[in-house]
Amino acid sequence: MNHPDNRSSLHSQPLTRLAVAGWSLLAVLLLAAVIFVRQAEAVALPAPLQATSATAIEDEGEEEGEWEGEEGEEEESEEEGEDEELGGVGPLFLPPECLLHTADAHVDASAGHGMVRLTIHYTSYTPTDVTIDYWLKGSKGSLQLGQTKRHFGRQGTLHEDAHVSDRAMSKVLAARTFVVELGIPATPSSCAKYSTQRLTTKHGGGGHATWSRPR
Numbered sequence: 001m002n003h004p005d006n007r008s009s010l011h012s013q014p015l016t017r018l019a020v021a022g023w024s025l026l027a028v029l030l031l032a033a034v035i036f037v038r039q040a041e042a043v044a045l046p047a048p049l050q051a052t053s054a055t056a057i058e059d060e061g062e063e064e065g066e067w068e069g070e071e072g073e074e075e076e077s078e079e080e081g082e083d084e085e086l087g088g089v090g091p092l093f094l095p096p097e098c099l100l101h102t103a104d105a106h107v108d109a110s111a112g113h114g115m116v117r118l119t120i121h122y123t124s125y126t127p128t129d130v131t132i133d134y135w136l137k138g139s140k141g142s143l144q145l146g147q148t149k150r151h152f153g154r155q156g157t158l159h160e161d162a163h164v165s166d167r168a169m170s171k172v173l174a175a176r177t178f179v180v181e182l183g184i185p186a187t188p189s190s191c192a193k194y195s196t197q198r199l200t201t202k203h204g205g206g207g208h209a210t211w212s213r214p215r
Helices: 007-044 046-086 166-173 189-195
Strands: 100-110 115-124 128-138 143-152 155-163 175-183 196-199 201-205 208-212
Touching (some): 100 128, 100 166, 100 175, 100 196, 115 175, 128 166, 143 155, 143 166, 175 189, 175 208
Antiparallel strands (some): 100 115, 100 208, 115 155, 128 175, 175 196, 201 208
16 A cells, blocks of 8 residues: 655745745835835925025025115215205305294314314304204214304304214215204294204315305
């Protein structure tokens, strides 16, 4: 009686299971590799977007800087317009309620002497006390030069000297405008627009210059 030989089938079953397990492991590894590559691509994508955002912010900053420059130019133009409006020809004439009749101011600066001199030629309807305040505006900034109180007669000339440092003198010589404000007590507030002068006409150069109202 012959018995079937089961040894070959017993050996083939473990090999088949091992092959299936190997293919399954390979499939899992391939799937994991695909997922890893896709995740890496997803992480890498935002980098260009971030760079674009930074560029956009820089562009916005440049635009803001340009607008700021234009606003500065507008403000300067407005000041020049005011200078032209208040800077007429000849001495400044005031109405009778302002007590002063005429006031003609100019400024001289001498770097060699370190001195700035304000001169005002005036006439008045009646003698009065006047507070004089003057300052400058220019490319190197503004500078307050002095404030004093004087008594004006019927007519006369006022001289007011200010001694300044070398650093202050550099601002003086770079001045674009001198503002001279004459405060007269017991006068209407409307007199302020008449008694404030802007000296925008500049002559000279180097270490000496003068400023006056337009002629």
